[in-house]
Amino acid sequence: MTIAIQAPCWAQSFRPSVTESILDLGHRLGLDLLAPKGQTCCGLPAWEAGHTDAAMDAARQTLRVFDGFGAIVSPSPSCLRMMREHIPALLYDQPEADGARSLAERSVGWCDYLVQEIGVESLRLRFEGNIAFYRPCQQEDDKSLRLLLSNIQSATLAPDLTEQCCGFGNNLAWRHPELSKAIAGPVVGAMRLSRADLIITTDVGCLLHLEPLLQVAGAPPILHLAEFLAQTLTAEL
Amino acid sequence: MLADNHTRLALQRLSHTVSRSSAQAWAGVQDQEAVRSRVGWARQRVLDQLPMYLERLENATEANGVQVQWADSAQNANRIIIEILQSLDVKEALRNHAPLLDEIALDKAAEANGIDLTRLHPGDRILELTNSQISHPVWPAAHLRIEDISEAAREQWSMPTTVDPDILASAIRVRLRRRLIGSRTAILGLNFAVAETGSMVCLDNDGHNPSLIALARNAILLLSVEQVVADSEDLHLLVEAYARSAWGRPLPAYVTQLCSPSPQKIDGPRQIHLILVDNRRSRILDRGYGEALRCIHCGACHNVCPVYQQIGSQGYDDSPYSGPIGAVINPILLRPGLAEHQPFLSTNCLACGPACPVDIDLPALLQQHRQELASKIASSRERSAIRLWRYLLRRPTLFVNAFRRAGRRRVIMPRRK
């Protein structure tokens, strides 16, 4: 059964390596993964900005793109929430209501899917050094994530970095860039002080928002979990 | 838009400290979720039958000898207060710390009518001293630096400069006590009033409320109509929830309850006036934001809001209500059009909802505002962007290229490498 990979709009435009890493890993682990054509955006930025009609357009496009796939894995907790909660709510009284419910049921976090299908023990991961995890505010369930992180050999898992939102907020970053950047301040500060050798996160928006700020602050590098796994597994082989 | 550096740091420090001690206080509660849900219910059950509970409250307080009046606006509330003061031939009064009194701008009305009004809460007194605005519903002077407070004290009280907070606090104590003992009239905003018994309730840790009530000859008490509570059981649950969320304590240091005017030989006011204030609360209910009226003004949502911590209370258009709850009620409370941008000052990080002890779904209410307001307040630039975005939704290559172009021009992702 082919599993569809959701490619977040931010990833497609600014961080294609996230989707490439998932495909790469899938290939190496013998999973039948495919990033369907026609993907643009799940609609979250429009939804959050209150532009309901525009969000519904994106929702319908999302339904079309993922129609027929047994499952859809998303590497970004914000997109996942959009597909599982907001799209069904948006379309509940539309002809696409059933399709929206089906989409929600078929959508799963990429890390959850990986751990379910492959099992953590089978993923031989190794990293020398301190890893700190930054939990995006949209991340809901993180059990499999933690399992995976604790399974990385030779790595020391630092205590969680601050719980606070990074400030990207999809829309806030372009509406009020100064404010969005200011919110990232304490987060970047915590990352700098963490003395981690690497920071891992799961949301593409957070990643793109924080990375340039981390570089300026002389803080550790940051990767999406998928990028990290692809690199680490590759190194093993 | 951003508050000054010191204020931002102070609010972050405050938020971190209080949200941690608050979490600890709640962690000590058996079945925390059930308690929060019960506390939310205590508020909602009153909101669902507000006219009935208000009438019950009125009956109970009047039976206790309290004189009750109703004010359907901030203006009328002030008018009633001034009338009462004039009828008592009183030229000075003391007030407590209460957001309602700031909402109706009591201080301005008092000044305009020649009434010398002193704020008795130590934090408020410091605000007065330094001519500053309130920065947090529960910790009003948290953003001020001790150097600034000391400087103001030096100027106005001829105190030598100090960075010892205990010395400053003692000086404040001396002056506040002098005012307290020399005064006869108190104006207080209530935290709650109990419909079943007519009990009128104030909460604090420093002791200014019980002191005010014990020593006053005349008391004018104001209650925002949605703050009525059904009975003592609900009251106690709310008081505990408030203490945990506002201060990280199991109970406030002082829970002051007053029912009736005091006869001779017992402290307390001989005359009590209660003013029930509806300043646009019915409009908030009408527009579908009634859940927000559960708010008990504990500040918990502020303590987890990354936006509030950067813009401070001054980012909310001079409203006494800031943070997530402010962004929900201000668009309706303030004059039309003024505060409609506030719900968009959000990253939708969802932290405020779980923090609220009375279970207000703040993220949902903010989203509801954004949905209602987007087409109304979107700039033409935003409108064009949305139109373009919708056009590109079915054209992935064009979509990605357009985004990349916008990124290069720094319209989005402004700091891309």
Add this chain to the structure above:
Amino acid sequence: MSRSDILSRLNQATPSQAQGQTDSQTPLPASFTIPYSQQPKAFSTAWEVLGGTWELHENATAARLAFLLYLREQNIRFIIAWSTSNLPLEGLGEMLQGADIQLVSPNRRDIDPDIVVGLTSASAALAATGSLVLVPEPGQSWLPSLLPIRHIILLPTSRLYPDLNGWRQAWVNEDKIDDIARSLIITGPSSSNDIELHSHRGIFGPRSMHILLIQDD
């Protein structure tokens, strides 16, 4: 007229189907209640956490003596106090008079700012939180617990209740709803954190509290 305007607006704004919907609610799970025999210990522990000091005495006689010693040690000569008939130590008035310690009745016009000690009992106390419940009556003013910088309390252990809930339920059963509704509940000394979050005690009420628990059951 404001009243009818407000009520009619609120009536219109409240959706009719909401009325009555929230009437039923699952009761909270019964929480742990401190057993009677452990209440003095629990109270004194909570009291200490608040920063207060305490003594526990087997009977009134022991308490009276200890109290006198305490006052002498602390060199206390003037006390703003409840009337002696409201204080739970018989012969207290005579004893203090004999020791040349003056009990002053709280009358706000005569309040001497140099009197630093206030003496009260309490109508009830809550073991879980170290709280005191004060109901205003003639001879039982709130002022001695609010104005002086030090607050001393004489409390028979029979007036202890497990917690806020337990106290309220007990007084409801005793038909004292009015007293519940007009009481002052004190939990800890006066504290404020308004100057750069620095914790300051006694800005508006006592800085220190000392309680003599008197076993009477």
